[in-house]
Amino acid sequence: MNGLKNTVVLITGGGSGLGRALVERFLREGASVAVLESSAARAEALRADFGTQVEAIVGDVTVYADNARAVECTVVRFGRLDTFIANAGIFDFFQALPQYEGDRLGAAFDELFAVNVKGGLLGARAALSELVKVRGSIIFTISNAGFYPGGGGPIYTASKHAVVGLVRQLAHELAPKVRVNGVAPGGMKTNLRGLQANGTGAQSLADVEGLDQMLCDITPLQISPKPEDYCGPYVLLASATDAGPITGAIINTDGGLGVRGIVNIRGGDAL
Numbered sequence: 001m002n003g004l005k006n007t008v009v010l011i012t013g014g015g016s017g018l019g020r021a022l023v024e025r026f027l028r029e030g031a032s033v034a035v036l037e038s039s040a041a042r043a044e045a046l047r048a049d050f051g052t053q054v055e056a057i058v059g060d061v062t063v064y065a066d067n068a069r070a071v072e073c074t075v076v077r078f079g080r081l082d083t084f085i086a087n088a089g090i091f092d093f094f095q096a097l098p099q100y101e102g103d104r105l106g107a108a109f110d111e112l113f114a115v116n117v118k119g120g121l122l123g124a125r126a127a128l129s130e131l132v133k134v135r136g137s138i139i140f141t142i143s144n145a146g147f148y149p150g151g152g153g154p155i156y157t158a159s160k161h162a163v164v165g166l167v168r169q170l171a172h173e174l175a176p177k178v179r180v181n182g183v184a185p186g187g188m189k190t191n192l193r194g195l196q197a198n199g200t201g202a203q204s205l206a207d208v209e210g211l212d213q214m215l216c217d218i219t220p221l222q223i224s225p226k227p228e229d230y231c232g233p234y235v236l237l238a239s240a241t242d243a244g245p246i247t248g249a250i251i252n253t254d255g256g257l258g259v260r261g262i263v264n265i266r267g268g269d270a271l
């Protein structure tokens, strides 16, 4: 597979889960890959596993200077930037509104929105001039929570709805020079972390008991996909050849949740 030969991709949160699967898939497609990752250990693991094939930059997506440094390192190393993938994210572990102490709610909102929404916006800004040069593209990782309730608590759901807004607004603003699209995966067993502000900072989605079965139960396709199962749409959207006319689009890869919704999760149980 060499569909993306001569294509340079920068992926945030590429050290784990979906981001790490994207690194492997884009390399297989012939692309050059850079990663902005907050975990130094995960960045080091990328270097150990892929050597000079991957440029791993340690930094925080919530800091503009780190995004700018990641873009600069990518261009110094590979000569250009074709696709920026805003993928890093954190989770609220389904914490419902009544479960927040009122004085923690604002801190939880700020912590989660800083990564899931501001991080992507800062990265897009930092990448913009390089993307304009090559008529490149941006891809945002969204979630089923960008469309439906029940895939998180109100803070996570609101953050992913906000990212849908970013895709639409930026596709509008940045045309005709930069395409902007999204992929909205369903659940998967990853290390997705919680929030310091609501006490779930040390939790990992992979530790949720019965997650695979729950995903099978709620999806019409009755599947619990792995991160690598979600990568194909990113490859499509990054391809100037195959996705030339596609901007402002979001590919929902959630096993068909939109067909009937999440039927066995009831609202109102929180009260």
Ligand code: NAD
Pocket (backbone or CB within 6 Å): 012, 013, 014, 015, 016, 017, 018, 019, 036, 037, 038, 039, 042, 059, 060, 061, 062, 087, 088, 089, 090, 115, 119, 141, 142, 143, 144, 184, 185, 186, 187, 188, 189, 190, 191, 192, 193, 205
């Ligand atoms: P993950 O925790 O396995 O991977 C996320 C990576 O981002 C980690 O390596 C983490 O260190 C890094 N990261 C976190 N905060 C960062 C920051 N401030 N700066 C730089 N890097 C940071 O989780 P994942 O499930 O692979 O999540 C990737 C994306 O997929 C997220 O946007 C998440 O919301 C989305 N998503 C996940 C699921 C799921 O069920 N796991 C479902 C739909 C969407």
